[in-house]
Amino acid sequence: MSCLILAEHDNSTLHPVTAHVVAAARRIGGEIHLLVAGDGCRRVAEQAATLDGVAGVWLADAARYADQTPESVAELVAARMAPHSHGLAAATAAGKSVMPRVAALLDVAQISDLVGVESGDTFVRPIYAGSALATVRSSDAKKIITVRATAFAAAGTNSAPAPIESLAVPDAPGKSRVVSRRLNRSARPELDAARVVVSGGRGLGSAENFHALLEPLADRLGAAIGASRAAVDAGFVSNDLQVGQTGKIVAPRLYIAAGLSGAIQHVAGMKDSQVIVAINKDPEAPIFQIADYGLVADLFDAIPALTAALGRTGDGGRNP
Ligand SMILES: Cc1cc2nc3c(=O)[nH]c(=O)nc-3n(C[C@H](O)[C@H](O)[C@H](O)COP(=O)(O)OP(=O)(O)OC[C@H]3O[C@@H](n4cnc5c(N)ncnc54)[C@H](O)[C@@H]3O)c2cc1C
Known part of the structure; x- marks a missing residue:
């Protein structure tokens, strides 16, 4: 078993939810690799490499991933899944845009909003708006999972960072591009x-x-x-x-x-x-x-x- 986690970030800082996803992956077991896809995002890969339990970081640093469009990132994740049994991302807006596409590309079912791990193929997730918990067993060869970050305490960091390996990625622009983005800026905590x-x-x-x-x-x-x-x-x-x-x-x-x-x-x-x-x-x-x-x-x-x-x-x- 081995897990590939899609890191969430803004090209300069690793989002804290990724540490929670690493904690979920540690419950699944096997080696854990993080995938950082972005543009000018080496710093993010360096932060990701310090998370406890991470064996290695794949860095896909290219203009093509500057906006991390779900289409381009999903293609990349699906292509990187060959050696991995589990692909995970946080159940955030970003993760929920990418992972269903990955599941479709791999022709497997997605396991959404993971809140517990029973084994490598058996997971707990809320249903009926959280009124009940379902224990689901997946028979798919690849498990594509979104993780409810609040259900897992964040993985810590360590002083011996995992190796970072740069990926050769296509130069060509992806099928979609972001035309504009309006961000709500706030001094309040997220x-x-x-x-x-x-x-x-x-x-x-x-x-x-x-x-x-x-x-x-x-x-x-x-x-x-x-x-x-x-x-x-x-x-x-x-x-x-x-x-x-x-x-x-x-x-x-x-x-x-x-x-x-x-x-x-x-x-x-x-x-x-x-x-x-x-x-x-x-x-x-x-x-x-x-x-x-x-x-x-x-x-x-x-x-x-x-x-x-x-x-x-x-x-x-x-x-x-
Ligand atoms: C598929 C689906 C998904 C949904 N997803 C969400 C979701 O993600 N989040 C969400 O919140 N809802 C969601 N809803 C809507 C949800 O069902 C409720 O309609 C909504 O949460 C009600 O919002 P409310 O409590 O603010 O309003 P109301 O139900 O109208 O409640 C207002 C409350 O304010 C109190 N109140 C009024 N005046 C005062 C006062 N002066 N002082 C003190 N108390 C006062 C009233 O007593 C009342 O309890 C979803 C619904 C559906 C069908």
Whole structure:
């Protein structure tokens, strides 16, 4: 058995999710190789080489991979799979774009959103928006897998880096190219890696209220901001902040849910948070069933009061 992991990065920094995927691969067993595909991305390969358990890094450094289009990266991954039994990537937007294409190119089924490993061919994954866990056995010769990063503690690093081998890659441009890209820049921590998340729902009532109430609280806590799909659909915030089955999966140390009901599709994205605090004026709201601390209150009173109280504490609540 051996695993090939597609590293996630922005051509200069390795995304932390890759260390979680390495941890999942270590549970599968066998040698682990990382594939870094990008342009001017040697630094990423050097970071990848220090992850514990990695035997080697393949570096595909070419203009063709500058934008890491799923089509070009999938072709590369599929071509590199010959000596490997398992191909893995994080179940992020990037991984979820590439790996189904790899599975199709190899004519195998994909195993999505891995949360547990029973053996080299038997895996655990959530179904019904996380309401149940399915144990699935794959009889495919190659297992193509996306990994839910929050289910595996990140692999550590070591001071003896694995070897990096450059791949000869075609010069020709791929079949698709990126025409433009608009990035939302934020000084806040990334939602899927934050220690604290403050999330708002339809109960905030408007985009103005959402920002006016939740941002000061998030600032006090050094938190990322999340949202329910209803809040996103109502235009309060952009959809990259959506938490849930069709949004991001988060597992912070503290998740504050304000004015959101706790629909099963939202809970699927945050139920693994260590401590859940819910603020809702409806005592019957389902979010209270999974909350560690529940406050039945009008959020327009409770959130300013909470923000003010945190302002009076020594560290602003930054060490939950
Ligand atoms: C296939 C599918 C995928 C989906 N994926 C997602 C997903 O990824 N993420 C997601 O979030 N949803 C998802 N949904 C939608 C989901 O089913 C719910 O519709 C949505 O989560 C509801 O958002 P909400 O809790 O903000 O709104 P609501 O359900 O309308 O809840 C608003 C809450 O705010 C409370 N409230 C109102 N005013 C106040 C106040 N002043 N003070 C305190 N509390 C107040 C109310 O009591 C209520 O509980 C999906 C649905 C489908 C069908």
